[in-house]
Amino acid sequence: MAKKHIIGIDLGGTNLKIALLDRSCRIIHKHTQPTDILASKEMLITAIADAITRILSLYNLTRSGIMGVGLGLPGPIDFDRGIVHFFPNIPGWKDVPLQKILEKRTAIPVAVDNDANVMALAEFTLGAAKGARNAVCLTLGTGVGGGLILDGRLFRGSSYAAGEIGHIPVNEKGPACNCGGIACLESYIGNRRIAQKVKAVFGKDIPLEEVSAMAHRGNRKALAIWESVAVHLGVGLTAVVNLLNPDCIVIGGGVAGAGSILFNKVTETILLRAMLVHARTVRVVKAKLGNDAGMIGAGLLVKEKRR
Amino acid sequence: MAKKHIIGIDLGGTNLKIALLDRSCRIIHKHTQPTDILASKEMLITAIADAITRILSLYNLTRSGIMGVGLGLPGPIDFDRGIVHFFPNIPGWKDVPLQKILEKRTAIPVAVDNDANVMALAEFTLGAAKGARNAVCLTLGTGVGGGLILDGRLFRGSSYAAGEIGHIPVNEKGPACNCGGIACLESYIGNRRIAQKVKAVFGKDIPLEEVSAMAHRGNRKALAIWESVAVHLGVGLTAVVNLLNPDCIVIGGGVAGAGSILFNKVTETILLRAMLVHARTVRVVKAKLGNDAGMIGAGLLVKEKRR
Numbered sequence: 001m002a003k004k005h006i007i008g009i010d011l012g013g014t015n016l017k018i019a020l021l022d023r024s025c026r027i028i029h030k031h032t033q034p035t036d037i038l039a040s041k042e043m044l045i046t047a048i049a050d051a052i053t054r055i056l057s058l059y060n061l062t063r064s065g066i067m068g069v070g071l072g073l074p075g076p077i078d079f080d081r082g083i084v085h086f087f088p089n090i091p092g093w094k095d096v097p098l099q100k101i102l103e104k105r106t107a108i109p110v111a112v113d114n115d116a117n118v119m120a121l122a123e124f125t126l127g128a129a130k131g132a133r134n135a136v137c138l139t140l141g142t143g144v145g146g147g148l149i150l151d152g153r154l155f156r157g158s159s160y161a162a163g164e165i166g167h168i169p170v171n172e173k174g175p176a177c178n179c180g181g182i183a184c185l186e187s188y189i190g191n192r193r194i195a196q197k198v199k200a201v202f203g204k205d206i207p208l209e210e211v212s213a214m215a216h217r218g219n220r221k222a223l224a225i226w227e228s229v230a231v232h233l234g235v236g237l238t239a240v241v242n243l244l245n246p247d248c249i250v251i252g253g254g255v256a257g258a259g260s261i262l263f264n265k266v267t268e269t270i271l272l273r274a275m276l277v278h279a280r281t282v283r284v285v286k287a288k289l290g291n292d293a294g295m296i297g298a299g300l301l302v303k304e305k306r307r
Numbered sequence: 308m309a310k311k312h313i314i315g316i317d318l319g320g321t322n323l324k325i326a327l328l329d330r331s332c333r334i335i336h337k338h339t340q341p342t343d344i345l346a347s348k349e350m351l352i353t354a355i356a357d358a359i360t361r362i363l364s365l366y367n368l369t370r371s372g373i374m375g376v377g378l379g380l381p382g383p384i385d386f387d388r389g390i391v392h393f394f395p396n397i398p399g400w401k402d403v404p405l406q407k408i409l410e411k412r413t414a415i416p417v418a419v420d421n422d423a424n425v426m427a428l429a430e431f432t433l434g435a436a437k438g439a440r441n442a443v444c445l446t447l448g449t450g451v452g453g454g455l456i457l458d459g460r461l462f463r464g465s466s467y468a469a470g471e472i473g474h475i476p477v478n479e480k481g482p483a484c485n486c487g488g489i490a491c492l493e494s495y496i497g498n499r500r501i502a503q504k505v506k507a508v509f510g511k512d513i514p515l516e517e518v519s520a521m522a523h524r525g526n527r528k529a530l531a532i533w534e535s536v537a538v539h540l541g542v543g544l545t546a547v548v549n550l551l552n553p554d555c556i557v558i559g560g561g562v563a564g565a566g567s568i569l570f571n572k573v574t575e576t577i578l579l580r581a582m583l584v585h586a587r588t589v590r591v592v593k594a595k596l597g598n599d600a601g602m603i604g605a606g607l608l609v610k611e612k613r614r
Contacts, residue, residue, distance in 0.1 A: 076584070134465045148550075150457055157552025158441045159588045167549040167582055171478050172542050181545065181580045235479050238488065239546050242474040243455075245464025273488045275474055277383070281466045 003067040005059075006302050007052060007108075010072045010115070010294025011035065011044075013089045018051045019295035020059060023067070025126060025303070027292060031055065041092045049105045068109040068302035069102065072118030072294045078160050079113045079301075111301040113154075115139075115294060116163055119287070120147025121154055121304070122297030123250045127288040132248035136240055137287070138165050140233075140255035144186040150244070154304065166190070168236045185236035189229045191254065197225055212258040226261045233262075234269020241274045241282055252287025259286070310374040312366075313609050314359055314415075317379045317422070317601025318342065318351075320396045325358045326602035327366060330374070332433065332610070334599060338362065348399045356412045375416040375609035376409065379425030379601045385467050386420045386608075418608040422446075422601060423470055426594075427454025428461055428611070429604030430557045434595040439555035443547055444594070445472050447540075447562035451493040457551070461611065473497070475543045492543035496536045498561065504532055519565040533568045540569075541576020548581045548589055559594025566593070 006025060010017040012035075019030040035047065052069060056062070075087035082099020102110045120129075120137035129135035135149040144166025148155040156162055166186035167179050174183025175193075187193065191208065198206050201221050206214075214222035237249060256262065263284060271279045289296055313332060317324040319342075326337040338361075342354065359376060363369070382394035389406020409417045420428075427436075427444035436442035442456040451473025455462040463469055473493035474486050481490025482500075494500065498515065505513050508528050513521075521529035544556060563569065570591060578586045596603060 132465075146550075150462055151460075153458075155457055155551075157585075157588075158439075158554035159552055159584050161582070161584045161588070162550065162552040164549040164552075164582060164585070168546040169542055169580065170476070172539070179582050181549075181582065184549075232479070235476055239475040240550065242471040242488075242491075243453075243469065243547065243550065244462075245466055245469040245471075247465035273476065275468070275471060275486050275488065277466050277468045278471070281464075281468070 003065055005061060005065060006067045006299040007055060007069040008072075008295035008297070008299035009048065009051070009069065010118070010298055011048070012074060012115070012294075016047060016051060017291070017295050018055055019292070019299070020055050021296065021299040025122075025296050025299040027295065029055065029059065030292070030295060041096065044090070045098070045101060045105070048102065052106050052108070063107050066108050068111060068305070069106065070118075070298035070301035071098070071102075071110070071112045072115045072298045072301075073098075073112055074115050076161060077112050077114045079111070079117075079156060082110065082112050084112065109302065109305070111298075111305040113301050114160075116145035116147040117154055117156065118147075118297030118301060119145075119252065119293045120149055120163070120250075120297070121300045122289050122293040123252070123287055124149045125300055126296060127293065128250045128285045129248045132246070134244060134246040135248040135250060136165070136237075136244065136246045137250040137252070139253035139287075140189065140191075140251065141253040142191045144190060148244070165236065165240060168239050170232055170235045170239075185232060188232040189255070194225065194229060194255065197228075201225060208254065209257060212261070215258065215261050223261065226258050227265050229255065229258075230262050230265030231269050234266045235273065237266065237284075238270055238273040241270055241278045245278050245281060247281055247283070249282055249284045250287050251284065252290070252293065256286055310372055312368060312372060313374045313606040314362060314376040315379075315602035315604070315606035316355065316358070316376065317425070317605055318355070319381055319422070319601075323354060323358060324598070324602050325362055326599070326606070327362050328603065328606040332429075332603050332606040334602065336362065336366065337599070337602060348403065351397070352405070352408060352412070355409065359413050359415070370414050373415050375418060375612070376413065377425075377605035377608035378405070378409075378417070378419045379422045379605040379608075380405075380419055381422050383468060384419050384421045386418070386424075386463060389417065389419050391419065416609065416612070418605075418612040420608050421467075423452035423454040424461055424463065425454075425604030425608060426452075426559065426600045427456055427470070427557075427604070428607045429596050429600040430559070430594055431456045432607055433603060434600065435557045435592045436555040439553070441551060441553040442555040442557060443472070443544075443551065443553045444557040444559070446560035446594075447496065447498075447558065448560045449498045451497060455551070472543065472547060475546050477539055477542045492539060495539040496562070501532065501536060501562065504535075508532060515561065516564060519568070522565065522568050530568065533565050534572050536562065536565075537569050537572030538576050541573045542580065544573065544577055544591075545580040548577055548585045552585050552588060554588055554590070556589055556591045557594050558591065559597070559600065563593055
């Protein structure tokens with residue numbers, strides 16, 4: 001009997017999202033549960049295994065009927081060997097062979113990769129970059145993460161660390177970045193830096209969603225903040241566009257909620273600064289799958305690993 | 308009878324280099340002839356066809372015994388359709404179907420691509436990046452050209468324009484670049500900019516080879532010039548390294564002749580600025596094939612096209 005289902009898991013710092021997917025990675029059922037980020041490694045692994053068992057029994061499915069379980073995880077991962085190198089925001093993980101551990105516990109094939117790659121896979125296969133050949137996907141949040149689809153395949157690099165769009169330097173001199181670098185894109189447009197700027201401009205903390213709303217209502221100071229974010233981002237993306245000549249850039253994550261104010265200025269900056277052919281070839285679009293991208297992309301990992 | 312030979316041609320602004328290669332693209336015979344850069348399109352095509360005929364008769368070979376003719380050309384090329392879009396430094400070429408034209412004239416299969424891609428293919432297959440999985444190859448000259456080998460294959464991008472390492476912006480504000488961009492790497496380290504700097508520092512024109520020699524003899528001003536070139540280059544390569552996580556960067560072209568002075572400082576800058584895993588993964592090496600890279604890489608195009 002053909003295996004008809006896939007399970008996709010998106011593990012974040014605060015939530016574990018799990019979905020039962022059909023063979024095309026469309027969501028049949030999804031569920032979100034909080035994860036105690038201070039939980040031990042063992043507790044987190046048990047929580048994952050339990051979540052899998054629950055979704056199986058909910059749909060009365062057997063383990064042998066599942067093509068595989070995919071996981072998108074918040075840290076550097078060795079996709080081929082299925083190893084979690086570490087999680088920047090969850091202590092206690094160091095070179096953990098999570099794929100093998102979970103395969104042993106669940107008796108289902110497992111595939112793991114980092115959240116940015118998983119998001120890129122989802123947007124490329126079923127989202128905003130569908131039909132593209134070369135797609136650059138980025139998520140704007142506390143960090144600026146990226147995943148690269150090149151010649152129709154996820155490109156991981158020589159140590160599974162490709163796609164660090166947030167750590168492209170946009171200036172030779174500038175703010176120190178958390179990564180140890182200087183003047184990285186993330187050091188200008190990470191959520192915290194934008195929040196600092198908001199506080200400096202308005203004299204108080206305002207949530208970024210509210211700053212977006214203010215900009216859409218025409219508030220000049222709020223507009224100036226988003227335009228400055230867009231110019232930094234546009235310069236960083238000019239590097240990516242001239243280097244990789246992609247046909248699609250997908251932008252997701254909280255900051256992308258600023259919408260047209262952000263996207264128009266990013267596109268304008270790329271048209272102004274990138275090479276003509278490159279700028280004309282690429283379209284910059286908003287991510288389509290939102291919070292489902294992680295679960296869907298995790299499911300797609302399973303299909304990639306089976307190839 | 309198996310086809311035993313390939314012909315590789317490297318067309319530059321001033322010379323046409325042609326080589327008879329064996330099936331592994333090793334050079335059996337090579338020949339350089341001047342090209343009149345003001346020659347008409349028709350004259351240049353005839354010169355190419357004649358050069359092919361000459362090398363065949365020299366070795367008493369028949370056209371049917373040749374696997375193909377590859378050409379590395381100084382401008383943007385559509386590899387799949389075999390079209391030369393234009394040559395920045397040779398007038399009169401506009402969307403010329405050179406592959407078809409030469410196949411008709413010579414009765415031999417033809418493959419064409421730009422010189423940077425051809426160089427990358429050569430250094431990856433038979434040169435300094437042999438054994439790498441992901442290699443970034445750049446040539447430092449009047450322009451800063453680049454070619455990308457990703458997951459073991461030449462990556463061309465969505466409009467055959469990937470690899471423009473010279474047009475990665477290294478600052479948000481800075482000198483205008485010939486490409487229309489701002490503060491591109493090339494606008495800091497293209498040969499002409501270095502020559503301008505040399506003139507400003509020394510009060511007269513000095514050939515760059517001589518500035519290299521002076522630096523190696525310990526001349527502080529000359530050293531400072533190369534170190535500044537290396538820092539700009541190191542920042543641009545930090546973008547490439549964090550984005551693509553390559554295991555090898557190959558640097559060729561005239562400026563690479565500065566040798567250890569340049570390479571040590573480039574490596575130091577990458578170690579200082581790139582992310583830890585990325586910096587540890589990559590080695591920066593000097594191109595190995597020198598002036599033969601174009602002919603060898605052109606031959607390798609033939610093999611790629613037959614696949």
